[in-house]
Amino acid sequence: MSTxxxxxxxxxxxxxxxxxxxxxxxxxxxxxxRTIIKKILKKYPDLHxxxxxxxxxxxTADVREKLGITERPNTESLLLxxxxxxxYKGNIIxxxxxxxxxxxxxxxxLKNYPKEDYFYSxxxxxxxFNEEWARRSRENYHENTIVVDKEEHIKKVASGETxxxxxxxxxxxxxxxxxxxxxxxxxxxxxxxxMPPQTNKGTGLTHLIQSxxxxxxxxxxxxxxxxxxxxxxxxxxxxxxxxxxxELKAVSRxxxxxxxxxxxxxxxxxxxx
Numbered sequence: 001m002s003t004x005x006x007x008x009x010x011x012x013x014x015x016x017x018x019x020x021x022x023x024x025x026x027x028x029x030x031x032x033x034r035t036i037i038k039k040i041l042k043k044y045p046d047l048h049x050x051x052x053x054x055x056x057x058x059x060t061a062d063v064r065e066k067l068g069i070t071e072r073p074n075t076e077s078l079l080l081x082x083x084x085x086x087x088y089k090g091n092i093i094x095x096x097x098x099x100x101x102x103x104x105x106x107x108x109x110l111k112n113y114p115k116e117d118y119f120y121s122x123x124x125x126x127x128x129f130n131e132e133w134a135r136r137s138r139e140n141y142h143e144n145t146i147v148v149d150k151e152e153h154i155k156k157v158a159s160g161e162t163x164x165x166x167x168x169x170x171x172x173x174x175x176x177x178x179x180x181x182x183x184x185x186x187x188x189x190x191x192x193x194x195m196p197p198q199t200n201k202g203t204g205l206t207h208l209i210q211s212x213x214x215x216x217x218x219x220x221x222x223x224x225x226x227x228x229x230x231x232x233x234x235x236x237x238x239x240x241x242x243x244x245x246x247e248l249k250a251v252s253r254x255x256x257x258x259x260x261x262x263x264x265x266x267x268x269x270x271x272x273x
Contacts, residue, residue, distance in 0.1 A: 005254070006237050008272045012218040013048040015078065015205060015231065018055065018063060020224035021241055022264050027140075029066050033265040038068050040272045045074075048212065052078040052201050052221075052231055054166075054193060057086060057124050058144040080121050081195055081227055082204030083165035094207050095123070096196040097163040106167065107154045118169040120153075122162055127153060167194040193227070202230025220271075222256070222264050223248055239267060 016022045024030055041049055049069060051060055057079055061070075069075040069088070076093065077086040084095040103120075110116055119128040126143040128134045134145035156162040169192050209219060221228075221235035224244040232238030232251050240252035241263050249255060257263035 003254075005267075005271050006220060008044070010218060011047070011220050011237070011271070012214045013050060013209060013212070014220045014222075014268070015050040015052045015235070016222040016264055017201075017224060017228050017231070018051060018053040018060070020243065020259055021222050021228070022051075022063075023259065024262070025260050029063065030262050030265070033262050034066055034068075036265040036269050036273065040268055041069065041072065044272065048074040048076065048214070050076045050078055050205075050208065052082075052205065052223075052228075054079075054081045054227060055141060056080060056121055056126060056143060057084075057090065059141045062142055076208060078201060078204045078208060080166045081193055082199050082201040082230075083121070083195055084123065085204055085208050092123075093211065094204075095165065096199045097165055098167060098194065098196050100157060100160070102194075103157050103164050103167070104154065107150070107157075116169070118167065120164045121166040121168065122164055127162075127164075129153075165195075168192070169194070200230040201228060202232075202234040205231055205234045222267075224259065 022029060041047060051063065053060065057077065060077060064070045073088055075088045079086065085093040087093055110118065117130060117133060119126055124144050126137055126145045128145050128147050129150050131147055134147050137143040137145050157164060216234060217236035219235040220237040220239065221232050222239045223232050224241040226245060226247055229248055229251055232248065238252045239254045239256055240249040241256060242258040256267040
């Protein structure tokens with residue numbers, strides 16, 4: 001692991017995961033982290049600051065407000081594990097959706113397992129079939145949850161009326177991703193998320209920096225978990241949190257302190273202030 005730090009004048013984009021990275025174990029962004037990021041973004045007005053998370057846009061609004069970037073240009077969002085990229089105003093720059101055939105097959109397969117829990121992400125909406133899960137998602141993550149009838153929902157998918165960006169499923173084993181060559185990531189040890197082919201945080205980052213004419217070497221990226229590996233692989237300056245997985249640390253260039261110790265703010269302050 002290198003001790004070398006980048007020249008701040010040569011970094012044009014910072015991207016960071018939220019849960020386990022920017023957000024502390026208490027589920028919040030510390031006052032120290034908020035202060036440091038605000039100082040940096042004021043000092044470097046052309047610097048891009050990009051949230052990269054498995055969350056949907058409504059579930060990041062509180063984070064953006066706490067960081068003071070709600071109306072700041074150059075604060076794009078890379079959401080649903082790379083399925084959608086938004087500009088700072090909330091306009092979609094790019095997105096990808098799951099193959100309709102996969103969603104239909106998954107629906108038919110799960111008919112035999114009525115107790116299994118899963119939901120779909122469609123742009124800002126988390127489409128759910130369980131009232132209790134929807135309540136928890138609203139209260140804990142501020143997701144824009146919609147509880148619908150499964151059969152009515154799948155009719156809209158089949159007709160093309162509803163497009164699905166991501167499928168989230170509590171699973172022990174699945175072969176469907178191999179059949180359709182889908183990307184997948186574990187956001188926790190048991191929570192599996194399916195994305196469209198060649199779609200993850202890393203490919204999303206590549207789409208974004210190409211649109212901004214920014215090179216990989218001008219990107220500083222922070223992460224902690226398996227769904228951040230591709231993000232870090234596509235950044236010239238990949239940073240692992242001390243609480244990160246071994247897999248992630250293996251592809252990182254720098255290791256910072258844990259999210260409990262404000263690791264993102266700690267390293268940003270050393271580089272930029």
